[in-house]
Amino acid sequence: MQKSFEQALESLTTPVSCVISDGFLGWTLKSAKKFGVPRFVFFGTGNFSFTMYQILGTERPHAGTNLLDEPFPMPDFPGLKLTRNDFDPPYNDMEPSGPYVEFLAEQMAAAAMSDGIIVNSFYELEQCYADYWNNKYRPKALCVGPLCMAASPPSQALANPSYTQFLDENLAAGEPVLYVAFGTQAEVSAEQLQEIAAGLEQSQVSFLWTLKPKGLGFLQKFEERVNSRGIVVKDWVDQQQILRHEGVKGFLSHCGWNSVMESIFAGVPILALPFMAEQHMNARFVAEEAGVGLRIVPRSGSVRGFVAAEEVERKVRELMMGVEKGAEVRKKVAEYRDAACDAVKEGGSSTRTLDMLIDEVARKRQTFSSGGRAVCCPDGQRLDSDHNRQQA
Template identity: 65%
Template structure:
């Protein structure tokens, strides 16, 4: 009697978009899939490979394949292979478009994989990978860097255009399917908030992305079902393809941060404040936000006037330079001297996950990037949302008004966009950090979400059960080769 064939090992190909915020969650996903004994191959470029390999150090069974990044692309400086290093956001469109030139080398590499690829997980900006998946007859899962709420709103804007009935960017409009919810056009970016989006290459790219989502076999969501249940259910029942909540993916990192050979100064500062019982406000606005000199100065003035201890990470030097801001000029000796003893300014990379899980941190003044919000929730740290670009305004709506997990600073003049004054920064920082009634309620909600998030990522939790379901379903889907 012939022996039964051994079950085929699932082999997931993961292809992140070349930006730190897009890459890190998918590296965490690779860790999760390895825990289920799947073979993993991560595709990237030579310049993006070193930090990926460093993050995966100690993880067996994950291969990293480097593809050549296209050269001589108009609008993309030579040698730049990551969005975080682009000179300005105006280079974003040609950068995304240029990735299409990687398709041939990607498919040639897929031919060599052993065991053969069984599923491709790729970023929404890499829509062309759907065609590659079909040529190999395997399912493709799409990854979008924001949460389910924002992704659902973008789809509703494109499909049903509820904002077309209002002329003003700040006039509220109801959202179909969600009678409790009103938004404004300023809560999203063009072309999503255009009342009559014009034809053009950028709009064509957006529709290509959305069509590739629709034709994929699922969407990987860096969130957990208990927090976004309403929007996951709406997506699965009315939009699709199926959303798989597998997060918070940051909890798939090592169980405990590796010991540091030497504590950096910012950790020593947090340790000292923890011993004194003085909670610290962590302040960071991501790597791509373009803040004006005037806005930097208002934030600094508000922090100084708040009399709250803070750790401010200025890792946006490139974006600041694009705005005409000299960080050396802004971060003057006078400012540091005035806040000495309670305020620390850092101009280098910090381990944000480590900071947000430090017991000395009591709040997070943030740009409302989704990864940062997930990391904050997992650390039990409430957010003060100060959005600037991209999905950040929708994320802020969700964090503050839907989840109740944060406060929001508002610009002057009644719009959701514009200059936030120092007095507003001071007021919200004091409310959160000094025991205000609103701040206390936010802390209670964040504690609930923290517990739910950690439970979701435990064996038997919602995200781990969804991971098992995803692996099973991707192994049963038959895709005709094209």
């Protein structure tokens, strides 16, 4: 892949100015050095989860624990306690090992030698974690989100999909709709999905659930029982279009980071039900750090495990109609929605950071064109100082 990538760069009419690489393609660091251009990495996660995983690996605050659900304090963050189950296997082991751990260590080493981490977030949402990372680790985290702002409008074919009528009718009737989606990667058991369905049915809340129907024998009778109050969409949906619909007032989500950012930008509170990867860390951030959502708790009391219908019902009703916690998260997500909008406006934090990044790349290209070296200084000094001024 590296050879083909470099051949593609060589074939460009205009010389490449920088490489923005998926964080799991560490070999692009060598390609960037070969072409004398800076390399920026993108992992698709937020500052909070990225920082917590880094602290776990470097400082091992969990070393004294005996159980996966035993809380331990996180260094430098008073009051923040996590458990090993907040981290995805194999990183919830005391001594993670194996090919995946070795592979990820190589990617993180390449990231540390790069010129910046591009983060799909905005500074006001994760300020203390972005500052902590930038003061303690390399390379600098550059918050340029929410990136969903850059999404193209839907094509004409998708401009008015069939489910829009359902949303419009509920909006006209004054019935708030809960959007339910768990992403495309997580494998959720049929038993768990059936329990979620029972909770949705018992909640008496209107909902739109996007779901792959394969192997779900209970689905037909479920759809018949909920009738016009809820619909199950079995095809691809435009998630951003749904979240931005005025009638959608809640999002039962797996807490993939893109979904979190899209929901915050739309001003829709989140009901967190994570399944894999860094989703459990994102769920903790949503419910406990940012306060833009609630979290469904498994029957075991752990952050992992089987979720009962009664818990789904209770949390759905609280999110959509609650006058205490539900009202608090609805207010908080509206505040962060406004902050997200401000961040991407002219002069906003994300816009300033992106402008600074582009200016820095342009300076390096000019240096290279005049015969100098375009490679970043090892500590990214100019980028770092500019970035600090932008956030001041």
